[in-house]
Structure formats: C-alpha cells, structure tokens
Amino acid sequence: MIDDATILTNMQANLGHKRQLGIHGTPNRSGNDGTITRFGWKAQNKSLIMVSHEAYSVEIGETNQMFPQKRGFGGNPPPATCIFNALPEDLTNYTVNGGTELLPSDDDAFATFMRFLDQPTPSPTDPGGATSIANGRQNFINAGCALCHTPSMTTGKSAFDTTSMPGLSAVQANLFSGLLLHHMGSGLRDDISQGNAGPDQFRTAPLWGVGQRLFFLHGGRIQQHASQGSEANGVIRRFNGLTDSEKQDLINFPRSL
Numbered sequence: 001m002i003d004d005a006t007i008l009t010n011m012q013a014n015l016g017h018k019r020q021l022g023i024h025g026t027p028n029r030s031g032n033d034g035t036i037t038r039f040g041w042k043a044q045n046k047s048l049i050m051v052s053h054e055a056y057s058v059e060i061g062e063t064n065q066m067f068p069q070k071r072g073f074g075g076n077p078p079p080a081t082c083i084f085n086a087l088p089e090d091l092t093n094y095t096v097n098g099g100t101e102l103l104p105s106d107d108d109a110f111a112t113f114m115r116f117l118d119q120p121t122p123s124p125t126d127p128g129g130a131t132s133i134a135n136g137r138q139n140f141i142n143a144g145c146a147l148c149h150t151p152s153m154t155t156g157k158s159a160f161d162t163t164s165m166p167g168l169s170a171v172q173a174n175l176f177s178g179l180l181l182h183h184m185g186s187g188l189r190d191d192i193s194q195g196n197a198g199p200d201q202f203r204t205a206p207l208w209g210v211g212q213r214l215f216f217l218h219g220g221r222i223q224q225h226a227s228q229g230s231e232a233n234g235v236i237r238r239f240n241g242l243t244d245s246e247k248q249d250l251i252n253f254p255r256s257l
Helices: 004-012 015-020 048-060 106-115 130-143 233-240 244-255
Strands: 093-096 101-103 181-183 201-203
Touching: 048 106, 130 233, 130 244
Parallel strands: none
Antiparallel strands: 093 101, 181 201
C-alpha cells in the first residue's frame, strides 16, 4: 500500500548526494499497466496476490485463478495423463451455504495473511546496548546506507480498513528499503532478467527483521555489496573509512531491527 508517488518522491530525494556516491536507483514496472512492482529479489511482482498465486503454482504445483494451467518442463506443457483434476484446482468457492457466502481460495487467504503480518519491533538495547545502536543508526545514515535502505515510508489509503481495528492506511512502514532496483555488479550478477531488472540488478532488500535472520544477502556480509559495477561501492568506501568501533556500532544497528 505504499503508492507509486511515494516511491518516486523518495527516489528523487537527496539526488545530488546519491549521484556523488554512484547511486542510480530505478523502479521495476509492470508490463501490463506500467505501475511500480515491488516484491521479490528483483521487485518483479506487483502485489502479494501475485506472490501468493505464483508460489502456489511454482513451489507447490497447484493451479489457481491467476495461474490456471499445469506447469510442464523445458517450456513444454505437461502430458494429458498428468492432469487428473479439473482446473484451476484452487478457486473461490461460490457454493458455501447455498451460494449466499463466498469462501476465498487458499491463495487469496494466504495473501490476506501476509498483508496483516505486523512489522518487527526493533530491540532498544540488543546487541551492544542503546548507545551503540543509536550511534550505529547515525553511522548508517552518515555512510550513505540509508540512501538506498530508506528507513521508512508511509502507506496510502487502503481498502483493508475496518471500524473495529486498525487497517493498512497511513501506516509508517519501517522497511529500510526504497523498493528500487540497483546495479550490484559482477559479484552478485545472476544473469536473470525479470521485468525491467537486468542480470545484476536487485531490489534494495528490506532490513526490517534482519537481526532475526541467520543469513542475509547470501553470505550475510556487507562486503558482498562491493564488486565491479556495484552502486554500493561509494558507500562501502565510507564504511571502510570508519573506525573499528564505529563499524561495530553500525553493524549492531541493523542487528537490532
């Protein structure tokens, strides 16, 4: 529910500083309506509905309302002998209570579940203590990390609101991502193109909850940002210019998220 205008306004913010460091973020876009896509490693998916339905199709092999055909291999359809069920296999049930109610498909229900997952609550003291985390946040900004890992953006007007509970409108989303694509250079190049994203372009990974993960960005090392052609190289040089104590504070900050 972060609207396109918010993402584009953030893209233009601090533009001189970004260019000085070699940062040139750009949105991925839907080939259908031209709006900004934002989910996935390369921001290739438009919405959580798309994420859910694609996952059910690709990861589970279940057909659904968005992907109603069975998947084959090597670009070929599956043989007819592999298709036992009427397609799609998961869809909105219109026959609940004689047709007076609708039962959403598993895919739709899963998308709703994802929509209402709350953002992680950062730790005020762990690791390193409150002073280290506060200093680390400032070092995070000073080094230029926040130019791509935007600390927060606010959602627009959402239909997922009710009178009895908070919805998704006007929520401060502390995602630490601008939801834009960046060239990450030869070190992270995967030779996969999705939408407008090229072989070495990736969406800025949201950092909320990163402190609760064992691995992040493959080996989990900040230095994997740095490679030939990476937009992060200018920021990496600033990070390398910090003292050991300042580096530790900076690392403690995202670990607290």
